[in-house]
Amino acid sequence: MTEPVAAVEIDGVTKRFDDVVAVDNVDLAIDDGEFFALLGPSGCGKTTTLRMIAGLDLPTTGSLRIFGEEVGMAPPDRRPVNTVFQAYALFPHMTVRQNIEFGLRMRRVKDPELSQRVAEAIAMVRLAGMEERRPDQLSGGQQQRVALARALVNQPKVLLLDEPLGALDLKLRQEMQQELKALQRTVGITFVFVTHDQEEALAMSERIGVMSEGRLLQVGTPREIYERPASRFVADFIGRTNLLEATVDSSGAVRLSSGARIEAETSVPAGSEVAVSLRPERTRLQPRGTASADGHSLDGEVRDITYLGHAVVYEVAVGSMSVEVRSEGEVGQPFAAGDAVTVSWDRGAATVVAD
Amino acid sequence: MAGVVEVGLGRRTRRWLAAWAWVVFAFLYVPIVVLVVFSFNSSSRVNIWGGFSLGWYGEALSNEVIISAVRVSLIVAFVSTVVSVVLGTAVALALDRYRFRGRRTLDGTVYLPIVIPDITMAVMLLVFFAEAFKLIDSFGPRLTLGISTVALSHIAFNISFVCVVVRARLDQFDRTLEEAARDLYASAWETFRRVTLPLIMPGIAAGGLLALTLSLDDVVISAFVSGPGSTTLPVYVFSSIRRGVTPELNAISTLMLAASIALVLGSLALQRRRASASQQTQVL
Numbered sequence: 042m043t044e045p046v047a048a049v050e051i052d053g054v055t056k057r058f059d060d061v062v063a064v065d066n067v068d069l070a071i072d073d074g075e076f077f078a079l080l081g082p083s084g085c086g087k088t089t090t091l092r093m094i095a096g097l098d099l100p101t102t103g104s105l106r107i108f109g110e111e112v113g114m115a116p117p118d119r120r121p122v123n124t125v126f127q128a129y130a131l132f133p134h135m136t137v138r139q140n141i142e143f144g145l146r147m148r149r150v151k152d153p154e155l156s157q158r159v160a161e162a163i164a165m166v167r168l169a170g171m172e173e174r175r176p177d178q179l180s181g182g183q184q185q186r187v188a189l190a191r192a193l194v195n196q197p198k199v200l201l202l203d204e205p206l207g208a209l210d211l212k213l214r215q216e217m218q219q220e221l222k223a224l225q226r227t228v229g230i231t232f233v234f235v236t237h238d239q240e241e242a243l244a245m246s247e248r249i250g251v252m253s254e255g256r257l258l259q260v261g262t263p264r265e266i267y268e269r270p271a272s273r274f275v276a277d278f279i280g281r282t283n284l285l286e287a288t289v290d291s292s293g294a295v296r297l298s299s300g301a302r303i304e305a306e307t308s309v310p311a312g313s314e315v316a317v318s319l320r321p322e323r324t325r326l327q328p329r330g331t332a333s334a335d336g337h338s339l340d341g342e343v344r345d346i347t348y349l350g351h352a353v354v355y356e357v358a359v360g361s362m363s364v365e366v367r368s369e370g371e372v373g374q375p376f377a378a379g380d381a382v383t384v385s386w387d388r389g390a391a392t393v394v395a396d
Numbered sequence: 397m398a399g400v401v402e403v404g405l406g407r408r409t410r411r412w413l414a415a416w417a418w419v420v421f422a423f424l425y426v427p428i429v430v431l432v433v434f435s436f437n438s439s440s441r442v443n444i445w446g447g448f449s450l451g452w453y454g455e456a457l458s459n460e461v462i463i464s465a466v467r468v469s470l471i472v473a474f475v476s477t478v479v480s481v482v483l484g485t486a487v488a489l490a491l492d493r494y495r496f497r498g499r500r501t502l503d504g505t506v507y508l509p510i511v512i513p514d515i516t517m518a519v520m521l522l523v524f525f526a527e528a529f530k531l532i533d534s535f536g537p538r539l540t541l542g543i544s545t546v547a548l549s550h551i552a553f554n555i556s557f558v559c560v561v562v563r564a565r566l567d568q569f570d571r572t573l574e575e576a577a578r579d580l581y582a583s584a585w586e587t588f589r590r591v592t593l594p595l596i597m598p599g600i601a602a603g604g605l606l607a608l609t610l611s612l613d614d615v616v617i618s619a620f621v622s623g624p625g626s627t628t629l630p631v632y633v634f635s636s637i638r639r640g641v642t643p644e645l646n647a648i649s650t651l652m653l654a655a656s657i658a659l660v661l662g663s664l665a666l667q668r669r670r671a672s673a674s675q676q677t678q679v680l
Contacts, residue, residue: 118578118581130570130576143582143590147583273519
C-alpha cells in the first residue's frame with residue numbers, strides 16, 4: 042500500500058444505450074483531493090461518465106473503483122459519493138432544512154449529530170435564516186447552495202457536479218466559480234464536475250479531461266490542454282486557434298501547403314499529414330519586410346479588422362489560408378485592410394497536432 | 397372604460413352575451429332551487445306549496461329502506477375508492493415507468509371503461525358475473541349478486557379514472573428527483589415513500605375524490621349488478637320515481653346535494669390551507 046489510491050478509477054468503461062455508444066472504452070484516474078473537470082460538447086458522454094460514477098447509470102462493460110473499492114454495479118445508495126444535479130433537483134415539498142437533512146436521515150444519523158452537521162452545512166454555504174423556506178422561494182444561486190449543502194453534509198469521498206453553474210447568469214456564475222473553488226479547498230475532498238464551458242473548466246479545475254463522441258481525448262492540467270493540445274479537436278475546442286494544414290518535413294519542421302516552412306517540435310515521422318495550431322493571441326503583426334523569415338513567421342495581407350475595445354482582431358490572408366491575429370492593449374490602429382504584413386510569433390508558440 | 401380601445405365585440409353584442417350567460421346560469425340552477433324549496437314543502441303533493449316543514453326530512457331519515465340504501469352506498473363508495481386508488485395508481489406507475497410485454501395494449505385499453513356507455517358496461521358485468529358464478533358454483537359455493545358485486549363493478553370503472561388522473565400528474569413529475577433521493581442514500585422504497593408519493597399525492601387525492609363521486613352517483617351499473625338487500629341510494633331513488641315523485645325524494649336529493657357540496661368545499665378548503673401555508677413561509 043505504498044502507492045496512493047486514486048479517488049476514482051475508471052478502467053475500460055463503455056456504456057451503450059441500445060445501439061448508441063455513449064461512452065467508449067474510457068480509462069481515467071482522478072486523484073484524491075483533486076478538482077477535476079470533464080469537458081466536452083453536449084452529447085460527448087461526459088454526463089454519462091459522471092452518472093456512472095454516481096451509480097445512476099451502470100456501465101455496459103469495464104470496471105469502476107472508488108478509493109480502490111469496485112462499485113461499477115452498486116446502486117447509488119451504496120456509494121460514498123454525492124451529486125449536485127444540473128437543475129439542482131431539490132425536493133419541492135421539503136424545506137431547505139429537510140432537503141439538507143435527507144441524506145443523513147436515510148443513513149439513520151440521529152440528533153444531536155444530525156442537527157449539528159446540518160447547521161454546519163448551512164453555515165458553510167451561508168444559508169442561515171433560510172432553513173424553513175421551500176426551494177421555490179429561493180433564487181437560483183441560493184438553490185445552488187442548498188444543492189451543495191445537501192450533498193456535502195453527507196461527507197462524501199467524492200462530490201460529483203453536473204453542469205453546476207449552467208442555470209446561473211454570467212455574473213453569478215463567476216462568483217460561484219470562486220465559491221466552489223474555495224469550498225473545495227475547505228472540505229478537501231475530490232470534486233468531479235462536468236461542463237461544456239471551456240473557460241469555466243480552465244478557470245476552476247486542476248486537471249481537465251476533454252471528451253468527444255464518447256472518447257476521452259486528453260487529460261491534463263489547464264495549461265497542458267491549452268498549450269499542448271493532443272488533437273485538432275482539443276486545439277479547436279479549447280479557446281480559439283488557427284489550424285493550418287501541413288506536412289512534416291525531414292528536418293523536424295513542417296511545411297504548409299503553400300510551401301512556407303514553420304519550425305515546430307514534433308515526434309511524428311516525416312511525411313505525415315498534420316496541423317499546426319497557432320493561438321491568435323500568441324501572434325503579432327508587423328509591416329512586411331521588418332521581420333526575418335526564420336520559420337516563425339508568415340507573410341500575408343490584412344483582409345478584415347474587428348475592433349473589440351480591449352483587443353483588435355485581424356484576419357490575415359496567407360496564401361489560400363486565413364490566419365486570425367489577436368492584438369491586445371494596442372493603441373491606435375496601425376494596420377488597414379489591404380496592408381502587406383508579416384504574422385510572427387515566439388519560438389514554441391506553434392504546436393503540431395497529429396490527429 | 398374610458399380610454400380603453402374596444403377590440404372585437406361591440407357594446408350590443410356584449411350585452412346580449414351577458415344576458416345569455418344569465419339564461420344559461422338559470423337553466424342550470426333553477427331546477428336545483430325548485431328541488432330544494434319543495435323539499436321543505438309540508439304538502440304531500442309535489443307541485444303544490446303547502447307551507448314550510450321539515451317533515452319530509454324526518455320521514456326520509458326514519459325510513460329504514462333509505463337508511464340501508466345509504467349504508468350500502470357509503471360502504472361501496474369507500475371500498476371501491478380505496479381499492480381503485482391503490483390499483484389505479486399502481487397501473488399508472490407501471491405504464492409510466494416500465495416497458496413490458498403488452499404495455500401498449502394495456503395503455504390503450506385501460507381507459508376503455510371511461511368511453512364505453514354505462515349500459516354496455518352494466519350488461520357486460522352482469523354477463524360476466526353470471527358466467528363466473530356458474531364456474532365457481534360448480535366447485536360448491538353458491539354465489540349471488542350482492543354488495544360485493546356492486547363494489548367490484550365500481551372498482552372496475554373507477555380504476556380507469558384514477559389511472560388517468562394519476563398519469564397526468566406523473567407526466568409532470570421530474571424523475572431526477574428520484575435520482576437525487578437514490579444518490580442521498582434512500583433505497584428504492586424510501587425514494588417512493590418520501591419523494592414520489594408525496595409529489596403525486598394531489599393526483600391520487602383528485603383521482604380518489606373522482607372515484608368517490610362516481611361511485612355515489614352511479615345508477616345504471618349498480619342497478620344491474622345489485623341483488624336483494626344491496627340497493628344503493630341512487631338505485632333506490634330511481635326505482636321509487638316509478639311509483640311517483642314524493643317530497644321524501646326531494647328531501648333525500650337535497651341531502652345528497654348538500655353532502656356533495658360539503659365534499660367540494662372541504663377539498664377546496666384543504667387546497668387553500670396548503671397554499672396559504674406555503675405563502676406564510678414566504679413572508680417569514
